[in-house]
Amino acid sequence: MYANHYDGGASHFHGGGFMPSQATQTPDQAGSSKTRSSTTSTTVPLTIKQITEAYHLNDERADFLIDGVEPSLVKLLGRVLNKAERVTDVSFLLDDGTGSIEVTRWVSDSFDTDEMTKIENGMYVVLIGKLKAFQGKRHIGAHAVRPVQDFNQITLHFMECIHAHLDNSRKATAVPATTSAMNDMRAYQTLNVGTGASGDIREVVLSVFQEPASLARENGLHVNEIIRRLGLQEQKIREAIEYHVEVGNIYSTIDDDHYKSACNG
């Protein structure tokens, strides 16, 4: 059940209590369809391209969905450009070769300022921070920025991005795949698409809609997100979606591109 303790405020901007499809921040939430867990904090290594393509859930809360995961923190690695030092913050552009993003580091004590004085334009840095959006533009609020000293870290970071992407996508579609050679993954995918095993595609598409994260979203999922997640042809995915709509497993929400599972968790 939901604890209706209204403290006059700020944290309950979802309004009155009983909205089973929305995630609230009450700590005694025993929820099945929680999009944000109050106990786990995820740090995801990402390329800036993944960020620019991330599905933006909700403008007010600035939540993003990447590979079916809402990261609390992101880890990025790239070159510093256009560093600008101001009284309360230091900002710069981070370019990692896949794109660039504005980063702000608020400096409130000497530890912060010391950390930032070491950072110079052209330098490779690793940063951990929070992904935010303001007026449609994405940027990062950095918690920590560190210069890269061993350049193998660059290779490592991008490997971690690939690994995390594989891990999260695999968990999301619950497809039993081997951990090793990417050849296996590719073979599996081409098998799926090539033999036109539409049964498999339908199941996989439906399973994406039935994830707790998807169920909790008011407007469901956009078709493009499914396409991106599964990496399958748009035509095949739309066919699978049509089939499920006819059978009654999913329904369209705000427009013809958004669908949601009819079975609420």
Add this chain to the structure above:
Amino acid sequence: MDTSSPTVFVNGELLKLYMGRRVRTVVQVIRNEGGAVVGQSTDNQQLTVKGPNQSVPVMHFMEVIGVADGPQSIRAEICTDFGSNFDTASYNGLCKLANGQFKNLFL
């Protein structure tokens, strides 16, 4: 540095696929010849790097970000000394993955 165009991770083999495009790669400096540096790519091919090379010592690894202007040549915009301790096998593997199955994460 032009921040609007992404730079592709390449090795010697992949360089020829991105002619005229912005690429990035790591080579081990073999020798300096006039205005150009000859380096060995992570897949053991010889590449020529032309441009403002911030004198990276021989045998050190150098990251080159620039435009591919030949099947084994890059017109460099930025060169960074990556030191003498760099894992070429991993970087080579990354180049293949970033251009293969996981291209959508990078380009």
